[in-house]
Amino acid sequence: MRHIISVLLENESGALSRVAGLFSARGYNIESLTVAPTDDPTLARMTIVTSGSEEIVEQITKQLNKLIDVIKLLDLTSYPHIEREMAMIKVSVDEPGDREEVKRLADIFRGRIIDVTRKTYVIEITGEGSKLDAFLEALEPFPVQEVVRSGVMGIARGDVALQI
Amino acid sequence: MSETSASSTAITGAEIFVRSLQAEGVDLVFGYPGGAVLHIYDALYQQSEVSHVLVRHEQGAVHAAEGYAKSSDRPGVALVTSGPGATNAITGIADAYMDSVPLVVFTGQVPTSMIGNDAFQEVDTVGITRPCVKHNFLVKDVKDLATTIKKAFYIATTGRPGPVVVDIPKDVTADSCEFEYPESIHMRSYNPKVRGHTGQIRRAVELILSAKQPMIYTGGGVVLGRGSEALTEFTRKLGYPITNTLMGLGAYPASDDQFLGMLGMHGTYEANMAMHHADVLIAIGARFDDRVTGNIEKFCPHAKIVHVDVDPASISKNVKVDVPIVGEVEPVLRELIRALEENGGQPDADALKAWWDQIREWRGQDCLKYDRDSELIKPQYVVQKFWELTGGDAFVTSDVGQHQMWAAQFYGFDKPNRWINSGGLGTMGVGLPFAMGVQFAHPDATVGCITGEASIQMCMQELSTCYQYQLPLKILNLNNRYLGMVRQWQEFFYQGRYAMSYMDALPDFVKLAEAYGHVGMRIDKPADVEGALKEALAQKDRLVFLDFITDQSENVYPMIPAGAGQNEMILV
Ligand SMILES: Cc1cc2nc3c(=O)[nH]c(=O)nc-3n(C[C@H](O)[C@H](O)[C@H](O)COP(=O)(O)OP(=O)(O)OC[C@H]3O[C@@H](n4cnc5c(N)ncnc54)[C@H](O)[C@@H]3O)c2cc1C
Ligand SMILES: Cc1ncc(C[n+]2csc(CCOP(=O)(O)OP(=O)(O)O)c2C)c(N)n1
Ligand SMILES: [Mg+2]
Numbered sequence: 133m134r135h136i137i138s139v140l141l142e143n144e145s146g147a148l149s150r151v152a153g154l155f156s157a158r159g160y161n162i163e164s165l166t167v168a169p170t171d172d173p174t175l176a177r178m179t180i181v182t183s184g185s186e187e188i189v190e191q192i193t194k195q196l197n198k199l200i201d202v203i204k205l206l207d208l209t210s211y212p213h214i215e216r217e218m219a220m221i222k223v224s225v226d227e228p229g230d231r232e233e234v235k236r237l238a239d240i241f242r243g244r245i246i247d248v249t250r251k252t253y254v255i256e257i258t259g260e261g262s263k264l265d266a267f268l269e270a271l272e273p274f275p276v277q278e279v280v281r282s283g284v285m286g287i288a289r290g291d292v293a294l295q296i
Numbered sequence: 297m298s299e300t301s302a303s304s305t306a307i308t309g310a311e312i313f314v315r316s317l318q319a320e321g322v323d324l325v326f327g328y329p330g331g332a333v334l335h336i337y338d339a340l341y342q343q344s345e346v347s348h349v350l351v352r353h354e355q356g357a358v359h360a361a362e363g364y365a366k367s368s369d370r371p372g373v374a375l376v377t378s379g380p381g382a383t384n385a386i387t388g389i390a391d392a393y394m395d396s397v398p399l400v401v402f403t404g405q406v407p408t409s410m411i412g413n414d415a416f417q418e419v420d421t422v423g424i425t426r427p428c429v430k431h432n433f434l435v436k437d438v439k440d441l442a443t444t445i446k447k448a449f450y451i452a453t454t455g456r457p458g459p460v461v462v463d464i465p466k467d468v469t470a471d472s473c474e475f476e477y478p479e480s481i482h483m484r485s486y487n488p489k490v491r492g493h494t495g496q497i498r499r500a501v502e503l504i505l506s507a508k509q510p511m512i513y514t515g516g517g518v519v520l521g522r523g524s525e526a527l528t529e530f531t532r533k534l535g536y537p538i539t540n541t542l543m544g545l546g547a548y549p550a551s552d553d554q555f556l557g558m559l560g561m562h563g564t565y566e567a568n569m570a571m572h573h574a575d576v577l578i579a580i581g582a583r584f585d586d587r588v589t590g591n592i593e594k595f596c597p598h599a600k601i602v603h604v605d606v607d608p609a610s611i612s613k614n615v616k617v618d619v620p621i622v623g624e625v626e627p628v629l630r631e632l633i634r635a636l637e638e639n640g641g642q643p644d645a646d647a648l649k650a651w652w653d654q655i656r657e658w659r660g661q662d663c664l665k666y667d668r669d670s671e672l673i674k675p676q677y678v679v680q681k682f683w684e685l686t687g688g689d690a691f692v693t694s695d696v697g698q699h700q701m702w703a704a705q706f707y708g709f710d711k712p713n714r715w716i717n718s719g720g721l722g723t724m725g726v727g728l729p730f731a732m733g734v735q736f737a738h739p740d741a742t743v744g745c746i747t748g749e750a751s752i753q754m755c756m757q758e759l760s761t762c763y764q765y766q767l768p769l770k771i772l773n774l775n776n777r778y779l780g781m782v783r784q785w786q787e788f789f790y791q792g793r794y795a796m797s798y799m800d801a802l803p804d805f806v807k808l809a810e811a812y813g814h815v816g817m818r819i820d821k822p823a824d825v826e827g828a829l830k831e832a833l834a835q836k837d838r839l840v841f842l843d844f845i846t847d848q849s850e851n852v853y854p855m856i857p858a859g860a861g862q863n864e865m866i867l868v
Contacts, residue, residue, distance in 0.1 A: 157427050194609035200431040203485040
């Protein structure tokens with residue numbers, strides 16, 4: 133099963149490689165990993181998307197907790213939560229009619245065109261991974277040049293909060 | 297973050313290093329100098345509180361520090377230079393990681409301005425050691441040095457112990473600042489649990505008292521956590537059978553009738569059979585290693601399991617347990633004893649009697665028997681004699697192989713911290729440097745190193761260290777002219793195709809010992825074993841290297857072959 137694990141860790145050099153190293157050394161899946169400092173600059177928050185049996189995910193959370201730099205974590209999958217991912221997509225639009233059609237698709241998916249040249253658009257789109265996948269699928273007929281995805285971020289709904 | 301002791305005027309990083317070790321109460325550092333640590337060596341030279349032992353290879357320094365830590369209640373400390381010094385230390389660090397040995401290893405590093413430039417003797421020590429340390433640090437500023445050292449000792453010695461590496465660039469040891477050693481430390485990201493959860497303790501007690509065929513299975517955690525006394529009280533109170541892992545030997549007195557011997561791949565018939573038939577398993581400070589469980593599918597098929605461990609990640613890792621208790625063995629065992637008293641219930645006496653009758657029958661198998669009338673020296677006999685002649689009270693280290701298993705099976709340890717070996721990594725070469733560390737921690741004790749002719753050659757050079765410091769070790773080389781453990785597997789599972797398991801062109805160990813300034817003896821008749829051991833033990837101030845020419849074809853029994861269940865042992 134897919135799990136989204138949010139981790140608060142010391143914002144120190146090396147902390148990221150400890151997490152990445154843990155996943156590779158123990159052969160855990162890692163679908164995506166995002167990390168950035170929080171409002172408290174001594175803390176970093178990481179969102180890891182992983183998958184595995186219940187036993188494996190239990191081990192993953194225990195092993196993460198065991199890392200000295202990790203302060204706290206939350207398996208968001210156990211709570212009502214929101215997940216979001218952002219993508220920036222560069223697509224060529226120099227065939228006749230493409231500009232209008234791509235713009236229309238972007239609107240349908242609530243994407244925004246954030247860069248325009250004579251030959252290309254860059255579209256910004258945010259949502260759950262499945263929405264991004266669907267949008268990319270819709271763009272299939274067009275020559276997509278580049279796709280940049282942020283990886284998943286998540287947060288629990290309501291009172292549940294990952295904080296120290 | 298922390299309280300600090302009185303400050304003083306600015307001193308160099310090298311001096312801060314030394315003063316920090318003094319503040320930690322470190323009396324001994326095992327190490328080897330080099331460019332990146334010269335300032336530190338200079339500072340060590342100018343004081344006398346912290347002694348330094350010069351080894352002959354950095355691997356030896358780390359293993360010696362392990363031996364020191366494993367046999368005492370203090371962490372081991374090693375100091376090596378950057379680059380090759382650090383890489384030579386890796387095997388020791390990995391060994392300490394696998395066996396949870398509290399260690400602080402200091403490595404020199406190139407100056408901060410040169411890090412990342414492929415400078416002379418630069419390696420990414422923090423990167424290389426990351427997967428085999430409990431934690432590591434690169435100190436980039438002299439102002440962080442004292443606090444980092446404090447953290448390193450704190451992390452290494454608390455919770456599940458382990459090695460911590462502190463990488464110190466050379467310029468940091470030259471820079472100065474005021475020295476303040478924190479008296480205590482608090483880390484928001486690290487708070488190991490000590491006491492068990494009360495509700496879980498109560499559930500555990502109910503399960504324990506409901507048992508008809510109970511079994512207590514304990515490991516290295518009891519030795520590491522100094523839980524031996526509490527374990528003995530707990531076990532005697534219940535009257536249940538108990539087994540120890542290879543790492544847990546000595547935590548419960550081997551001479552006690554409730555002790556069934558070691559379990560696992562080369563464990564006793566009775567211990568493994570009792571595990572297989574148990575209905576309640578009480579696991580304490582043990583990690584369900586594959587050498588213990590055999591085939592996981594067939595492991596303890598009837599048992600409900602209580603597991604006490606300070607590391608939550610050890611619990612339900614390999615085997616799903618019913619009552620997990622996260623905490624330190626000593627306080628948790630005390631809590632269990634109290635909860636047993638409060639519960640007031642008693643074990644089912646009739647069931648227990650029937651269970652012991654069954655266990656005695658298994659014991660009757662006499663699974664550790666060997667040919668006592670052989671013309672050749674049986675390795676088991678040597679260990680048994682050594683046990684007899686030392687009153688079972690020596691410190692014993694071993695290397696890795698058949699001799700290690702015979703040492704574990706035939707030297708009955710009645711006390712913890714007496715049996716020093718490499719279980720998790722299974723590192724050949726540890727025996728001699730381990731023994732050095734033990735002798736430094738216990739200068740007047742008898743320290744034996746039970747080794748094999750292959751293992752001993754992996755850190756042979758330390759015989760020179762032993763001479764320099766006049767360590768009166770007794771080295772028992774069970775010389776079977778084979779990589780015996782490898783040969784045994786080839787005999788059993790590769791139809792006797794002995795690929796590369798024969799030790800050709802062995803040195804003359806007697807002459808070798810003598811060349812290093814020690815006493816060498818070669819023994820090739822069973823009748824001479826006892827006399828030789830007595831003579832060696834009588835030489836209180838000399839290292840004696842006893843080269844026992846043993847039966848080449850001897851195998852370690854019982855044996856659970858790979859993939860088999862605990863009840864499927866190969867017996868003699
Ligand atoms: C050639 C060879 C053959 C071997 N054959 C066998 C064999 O037949 N039988 C056998 O048993 N082993 C054997 N081993 C050793 C095996 O590989 C493992 O090292 C060993 O079984 C692990 O022992 P353990 O479970 O006691 O764990 P350890 O490695 O000693 O781990 C200790 C456990 O206790 C926990 N702990 C630590 N401190 C505390 C504390 N204060 N409070 C609570 N918990 C704590 C830790 O978190 C950990 O889970 C063999 C090794 C070799 C090299
Ligand atoms: C560093 C290292 N290399 C290889 C091995 C694999 N190995 C395990 S036991 C063994 C043979 C040990 O031979 P010896 O020291 O003579 O002991 P014996 O088994 O003969 O008693 C080998 C090669 C190991 N454990 N460690
Ligand atoms: Mg051998």
